Each structure stands twice: as structure tokens, then as C-alpha cells.
Amino acid sequence: xxxxxxxxxxxxxxxxxxxxxxxxxxxxxxxxxxxxxxxxxxxxxxxxxxxxxxxxxxxxxxxxxxxxxxxxxxxxxxxxxxxxxxxxxxxxxxxxxxxxxxxxxxxxxxxxxxxxxxxxxxxxxxxxxxxxxxxxxxxxxxxxxxxxxxxxxxxxxxxxxxxxxxxxxxxxxxxxxxxxxxxxxxxxxxxxxxxxxxxxxxxxxxxxxxxxxxxxxxxxxxxxxxxxxxxxxxxxxxxxxxxxxxxxxxxxxxxxxxxx
Amino acid sequence: xxxxxxxxxxxxxxxxxxxxxxxxxxxxxxxxxxxxxxxxxxxxxxxxxxxxxxxxxxxxxxxxxxxxxxxxxxxxxxxxxxxxxxxxxxxxxxxxxxxxxxxxxxxxxxxxxxxxxxxxxxxxxxxxxxxxxxxxxxxxxxxxxxxxxxxxxxxxxxxxxxxxxxxxxxxxxxxxxxxxxxxxxxxxxxxxxxxxxxxxxxxxxxxxxxxxxxxxxxxxxxxxxxxxxxxxxxxxxxxxxxxxxxxxxxxxxxxxxxxxxxxxxxxxxxxxxxxxxxxxxxxxxxxxxxxxxxxxxxxxx
Numbered sequence: 387x388x389x390x391x392x393x394x395x396x397x398x399x400x401x402x403x404x405x406x407x408x409x410x411x412x413x414x415x416x417x418x419x420x421x422x423x424x425x426x427x428x429x430x431x432x433x434x435x436x437x438x439x440x441x442x443x444x445x446x447x448x449x450x451x452x453x454x455x456x457x458x459x460x461x462x463x464x465x466x467x468x469x470x471x472x473x474x475x476x477x478x479x480x481x482x483x484x485x486x487x488x489x490x491x492x493x494x495x496x497x498x499x500x501x502x503x504x505x506x507x508x509x510x511x512x513x514x515x516x517x518x519x520x521x522x523x524x525x526x527x528x529x530x531x532x533x534x535x536x537x538x539x540x541x542x543x544x545x546x547x548x549x550x551x552x553x554x555x556x557x558x559x560x561x562x563x564x565x566x567x568x569x570x571x572x573x574x575x576x577x578x579x580x581x582x583x584x585x586x587x588x589x590x591x592x593x594x595x596x597x598x599x600x601x602x603x604x605x606x607x608x609x610x611x612x613x614x615x616x617x618x619x620x621x622x623x624x625x626x627x628x629x630x631x632x633x634x635x636x637x638x639x640x641x642x643x644x645x646x
Numbered sequence: 647x648x649x650x651x652x653x654x655x656x657x658x659x660x661x662x663x664x665x666x667x668x669x670x671x672x673x674x675x676x677x678x679x680x681x682x683x684x685x686x687x688x689x690x691x692x693x694x695x696x697x698x699x700x701x702x703x704x705x706x707x708x709x710x711x712x713x714x715x716x717x718x719x720x721x722x723x724x725x726x727x728x729x730x731x732x733x734x735x736x737x738x739x740x741x742x743x744x745x746x747x748x749x750x751x752x753x754x755x756x757x758x759x760x761x762x763x764x765x766x767x768x769x770x771x772x773x774x775x776x777x778x779x780x781x782x783x784x785x786x787x788x789x790x791x792x793x794x795x796x797x798x799x800x801x802x803x804x805x806x807x808x809x810x811x812x813x814x815x816x817x818x819x820x821x822x823x824x825x826x827x828x829x830x831x832x833x834x835x836x837x838x839x840x841x842x843x844x845x846x847x848x849x850x851x852x853x854x855x856x857x858x859x860x861x862x863x864x865x866x867x868x869x870x871x872x873x874x875x876x877x878x879x880x881x882x883x884x885x886x887x888x889x890x891x892x893x894x895x896x897x898x899x900x901x902x903x904x905x906x907x908x909x910x911x912x913x914x915x916x917x918x919x920x921x922x923x924x925x926x927x928x929x930x931x932x933x934x935x936x937x938x939x940x941x942x943x944x945x946x947x
Contacts, residue, residue, distance in 0.1 A: 438829065464831025476826025478819045489819045493831030495812050509811070556830060 389452060391416045391560055391592045392437075397446030399432055406432035407616035410446070414560075419586055419593045421603040421624075424613035425636055431473075433613070434564050434596045438470045439463055450560065464493045469558035471549045473565045479538035483529065483548050486537050487520040490555035520555055526588075527551040527581055543574030550581055554589065561585065563595035567602050575599075579606060600637070604628065612636065648783045653905035654898065659790040659855075661897020662797030666852035667874035668881065668889035669804065670845035676821040676884050677841035678730070680738060683745045685849055686868030687752035692718045692850030693770060693857035693867055694760040701771040702764040715850045722846030723839045730842075731835065749868065757865045772858040793855045800851050801890055804844070808886060813840060821884065873900075873920070876927035882940025891938060896923040 390413040399406040407429035414420040424430045435441045437448060439460050448455040450466065458466055469490070478486055495512055524530040527547050532540060537548055546566065553561055566582065567575045583606060585591050597603050603610060604624040612620040612627055614636040620627050627633050667685065674682045692714045699710035725748060733741055774788035808814040820827040820837045828834050849871075856870055857863045877896040881888025904919035911918075930938065 460828050461831070461833045461835070463829070470829050472826060472829075476823055476829060478822035478826070480822060481815075481818060485815055485818075489815055489827070489832060490830045492812060492816055513810070513812070552830060 388416055390414055391418075391451060392420075392455075392594065393447075393449040394437075395447050397433070397436060397443050397448060399429075399436055399441055399443045405616050407613060410611075410613075410618055412611050412618070412621055414592060414594055417586070417590055417592055418609065419595070419607045421607035421610045422594065422596045422613065423598070423600065423603055423610055426598070427615075428613040428636075429616040430596045430613050431564065434562065434594075437594065438468075438562055438564075464490075464556055464558075467557070467559040468562065469553035469556040469560075470562040471546075471553055471564060471566060473568055475542075475545055475549055477537045477545055477549055477552075480536055482534050482536055483524065483540070484517070484520055484533040486548055487523055487552045487555045488516060490552040491516045491520060491557075494557065523551045523555040526554065526584075543570060543577055546570070546574070546578050547581060550578070550585065554585055554591075559592060561591050561593045563593060563597075565597055565599075566595060567597070567599055575602065582606060649905070651784045652786065653901050655784070655786055655794075656790055657898030657901030658894065659793040659797075659897070660901055661894035662794055662801075663852045663855050663870075663893075664874045664877045664897050665801060665890040665893030666797055666848045667871050668877040668893045669801070669886055670849045670852075671871075671874070671878045672881075672884065672886050672889040673817075673841045673848075674845045675878075676886075677817060677838050678741075680730075680741045680745065681883075682842075682845060683742065684725075684748040684752065685845065686871030687749045687756070688718050688722060688846045688849035689853035689856065689871055690863075690865070690868045691721065691752055691756050692846075692853035693863040694756050695850075696854045697770040697857070697863045698760050698764045701769055707771070707773050711850070711854060714854070715847045718846040718850045719843040720846070723843035726839045726842035727835075730838075753865060753868050757863075760863075770854060770857045770863050772854070774858065776860070789855070789858045793858075796851060796855070800848060804848070804886065813837065817841060873923070876923040880927050880930050880937055882937030885937070885939035888937055888939030895926065899923055899926050 392414040394413065395411050397410040398408045410433060412420075422430045422433060432441065436443050437455070439456070439458065442456070450458075450468065453466070463470075478489065481489070495516060521530065521533065524533055527550060529544060529547050529551060532544065532548070537545060540548070550566075563582070567578050570578065579602060582593065582595075586593055595603075595607070607624055610620070610622065610624055610627045611618060612630070612633050614632075619632045619636060620630045622630065667689065670685050670688070671682060674680060674685075695714035695717055696707075696710045699705045699713055700707050703710075705713070729744060729748075730741060733744065772789065774792060777788050779786050779788055779791060808817065816827070816832045816837050817840065819830075819832055820834045824834050827837075852870075853867065857867060861867075874893065874896070877892035878889060879892075880895060881890070881892030899922050900919050903922040907914055907918050907922075908916070934940070
């Protein structure tokens with residue numbers, strides 16, 4: 387097995403006297419879809435926020451391709467090859483779909499603010515290249531017809547596709563998804579799942595996703611980390627996790643629905 | 647009729663200056679949700695620098711203006727980097743008080759410093775003086791003509807930058823959602839510093855025209871920024887387009903009122919032209935509470 391893309395060891399996060407999660411260890415292989423699940427309050431969103439550098443943990447390490455992830459500044463994350471999406475969409479409502487996706491390429495552009503302001507020569511050629519790349523990403527996500535629509539006017543499911551397209555436009559190696567299908571209709575959920583799967587298989591992205599919805603995870607992930615009250619209670623394939631007694635009792639003590 | 651055209655043109659010239667001042671407020675508000683009460687002192691700094699460089703140091707006028715723009719833009723950006731960055735996340739009130747502090751300091755310091763190192767006093771020595779130009783019976787001062795040309799050019803430059811450049815896009819994204827912008831790799835701190843730099847630069851252009859004939863560089867120049875206030879509110883705090891439209895409306899209303907009111911409605915008293923913009927602002931806000939181009943906050947139900 388090659389070097390893991392993400393290697394987390396002994397991670398602990400506390401808010402004052404309250405422990406969000408404790409001593410979490412796992413690693414994500416290159417080109418793997420890795421899910422973090424658990425009941426409400428299990429600590430999965432807190433763990434996600436540590437990986438996306440919103441919270442600083444009290445103990446433990448997180449290495450991304452051998453580099454210390456926790457020492458990167460928030461503005462360096464994108465350049466390092468990590469993209470994320472937000473549970474409540476982190477889109478720019480007044481900007482068009484194309485502009486939203488183009489922003490994801492900011493860190494790949496070279497021309498500075500002065501040359502960029504004058505919009506001449508080099509900056510103009512660079513602009514064209516990145517606009518074309520952004521359009522290609524929209525086509526990949528099947529939303530190119532919305533390119534010049536302000537994002538705020540689109541329905542929720544389409545907006546999530548825009549957010550995923552923007553993450554893809556950043557040319558990441560690792561994608562962090564925070565509850566990507568939360569609050570969606572069945573049809574929207576299908577569309578989003580299909581796009582995530584294609585991003586994984588056709589663009590070779592490694593994906594870490596936090597999710598509440600078990601059925602969605604079972605369809606997509608190769609391995610699942612289950613948290614309960616801030617502790618790791620299982621780390622296995624979806625099938626194994628569904629039969630795990632500790633997991634079953636954590637989820638309201640009921641057998642899991644494995645028809646999903 | 648010629649009288650009306652003269653008033654109208656002067657109104658557009660004044661409106662252009664207000665538009666530049668309002669644009670400075672808007673760019674900063676959009677980037678950091680703070681009203682920069684030091685905007686007037688940027689204006690002042692620009693005008694005094696032009697006076698010193700051009701009249702005392704003998705540099706060509708255009709060169710003096712460009713240097714003043716560069717210096718004031720740097721002061722704005724450095725203030726953001728050196729001071730405001732350290733109070734990120736504090737209450738908006740705290741940050742607003744700091745900008746008021748900067749305004750007090752610059753307003754006191756700049757005229758004192760420049761007059762102690764220079765001999766020129768406060769004449770900025772603009773090349774147009776009181777010369778005029780007649781077009782079909784309408785008499786226009788060259789200052790006003792150049793004010794219109796320059797402000798329109800600067801505004802055009804800003805809108806090209808905002809709409810098409812990488813950093814313009816980054817500014818709009820940061821304004822919309824700073825956390826998301828950071829997550830997708832926008833250097834939001836640099837974008838904020840850039841916003842302050844732009845605010846400083848556009849203030850200088852407004853400042854040296856305000857200080858030109860028949861006025862001069864004067865400590866009260868900074869107060870002109872407060873007269874642009876109705877323009878920002880009228881246009882909508884977060885909209886550069888609104889700043890320009892609001893500035894133009896206020897400028898024209900002010901000049902037309904100043905031109906006609908003393909003869910036709912003298913019972914309103916002298917200096918009623920200062921009041922008129924506020925009346926327009928109140929009327930607009932009654933119909934459109936977020937301003938002409940303002941965004942009503944949108945929330946998903």
C-alpha cells in the first residue's frame with residue numbers, strides 16, 4: 387500500500403470541560419472514499435472542522451501526504467491540494483455559477499492584483515485558460531447551462547452541484563465533504579451521489595465525508611469510521627459496520643436498514 | 647436653459663467626486679462590514695500631498711497626483727494590515743471607533759506636518775485655475791470638465807477591475823462569504839488590505855478635485871466625506887454601482903438646489919443645498935429601505 391493521503395493519530399478536541407472527541411486514529415488511502423458517521427453529537431462535525439482547520443485540537447497529529455496538516459495556514463490549505471464543501475453551502479450568492487467556480491482557481495493563478503487590475507496581456511491569457519477550465523468543470527458536473535445564472539437563484543440540489551464543481555476546479559487531491567446530502571430530496575440525493583462517485587472514479591480524488599445518512603454512506607464509501615460520544619467505536623467496510631453490534635446499539639439500538 | 651445646463655454639468659462634476667468618495671466607503675464596507683470614518687482624512691492626505699509635491703517640490707502636477715495616490719493607498723493598506731488585522735473578530739463598534747481615531751489623528755497631523763515642512767500654504771496649484779470653456783453659450787470651468795473626465799475614467803477602471811480581474815472576483819467572493827472564500831483558496835487578508843488601498847486611492851482623486859479652484863487644501867476638506875453619506879445610503883451600502891448612482895444624484899440635487907433655491911424659494915433659508923440631499927435620501931429610503939441597489943438579506947425559509 388502506498389503512502390496514505392491522510393494520516394490521523396490520537397486526535398483530541400475539547401471545548402473547556404467538554405470533550406468533542408478523544409484519541410481518534412485512522413488513515414485514508416490514496417484514492418479512497420472514507421466516511422465518518424455517527425449519531426447526533428458524536429463529534430463528527432468537530433472532527434471535520436479540525437481537518438478543515440477551523441478548530442485546533444489539544445492533542446494528536448494529522449498528516450496530509452506526509453506534511454503536518456495542522457501547521458498549514460487556512461489560506462494555504464487550497465494550495466496544498468485540499469478542497470472542502472460546506473454543510474449549508476459556502477457559495478457566493480450574487481456571483482454567477484461560472485464566477486463561483488472560477489474563484490476556486492484563484493490559488494492557481496499567477497498574475498498579481500496590479501497586473502490583474504489592468505487586465506492586459508499575460509493576465510488576460512491566464513484569465514482565458516482558467517475560464518475554459520472552469521467551463522470544463524461545469525460540463526463535467528452537467529450544469530454548464532447555468533453558467534451565467536447567479537447562484538442564489540438556483541434550487542438547492544443544483545447549488546450543491548455547483549459547490550462540488552468549484553471544489554473540483556481547485557484541482558485538489560483530497561476532498562472534504564461536510565454532510566453533502568443533508569436536507570435533500572431523493573432525486574437531488576441521487577444527482578449529488580452520482581457526481582461524487584464520478585469525481586472519485588474519473589478524477590481520482592480521495593474523499594473524506596462526514597454524513598448522518600447511513601444509506602448514502604453505504605453506497606459510496608469503501609471504509610467507514612463510526613463515532614459515538616467522541617470515541618471511535620468501529621472502523622471497517624460498510625458491510626461489516628452494518629453488522630457491528632456496537633454500531634447498531636449506538637444508532638438508537640435498532641437494526642440498520644440494509645436495503646439502502 | 648444655459649443656466650440649467652451649467653448647473654447640471656456642475657452637479658455631475660460634484661456628483662463624480664461624491665461617487666468616488668462613496669465608492670471608497672462601499673469597497674471597505676463590502677470587504678469588512680465596517681464604515682470607514684477615516685475616509686475623509688484620506689481625502690485630506692491626498693490633497694495636502696499634491697499641494698506639497700507640486701507647489702513646494704516642483705514636481706509636475708500629474709506626477710504629484712500619482713505619488714499622492716500611491717502614498718495614500720499604502721497608508722490605507724498598511725493601516726488595515728498593521729492595525730485592523732489585530733482586531734479581527736472584535737465588535738464592529740470597536741473597529742469603527744478605531745477608524746474614527748485614525749481620522750482624528752490624520753486630520754490633525756497632516757495639515758500641521760505639511761505646513762511645517764512646506765511654504766506653499768495650502769494652494770494645490772492645479773493647472774486649470776479659473777480658466778473657462780464656452781460651448782454654445784454654456785460656460786464651464788476647466789476644473790469641472792476634467793473632474794468629469796477623470797472621475798468617469800477612474801470609475802470605469804474600477805468596474806473593469808471588479809468585474810473581470812482575478813482580485814475583483816476575489817473581493818466580491820470575500821464580501822459574500824469570507825469563510826468560504828478562505829476555504830477555496832482566496833487570500834482574504836490580502837483582499838481586505840487591497841480594499842483599503844483602493845479606498846485610499848479613489849479618495850485622493852476626489853480630494854484633489856475638491857481642493858482645486860476655487861477651493862484649497864484645507865483641514866475641513868475631510869468633512870466633504872460626510873456630505874457623501876446620503877449618497878452611500880441612497881445607493882445601498884454594499885453596492886459600488888449604488889455608490890456611483892447615489893453620488894451623481896446627490897451632486898446634481900445639491901447644485902440645482904444651490905442654483906435655483908435662493909431665488910425661487912428663499913424662505914427655505916441660506917445653505918439649503920446642504921439639506922436637500924438628506925431629504926432625497928429620506929424619500930428614497932421610505933420606498934426602498936435598503937437603498938436603490940442594496941441587497942435585502944436573503945434567507946432560506
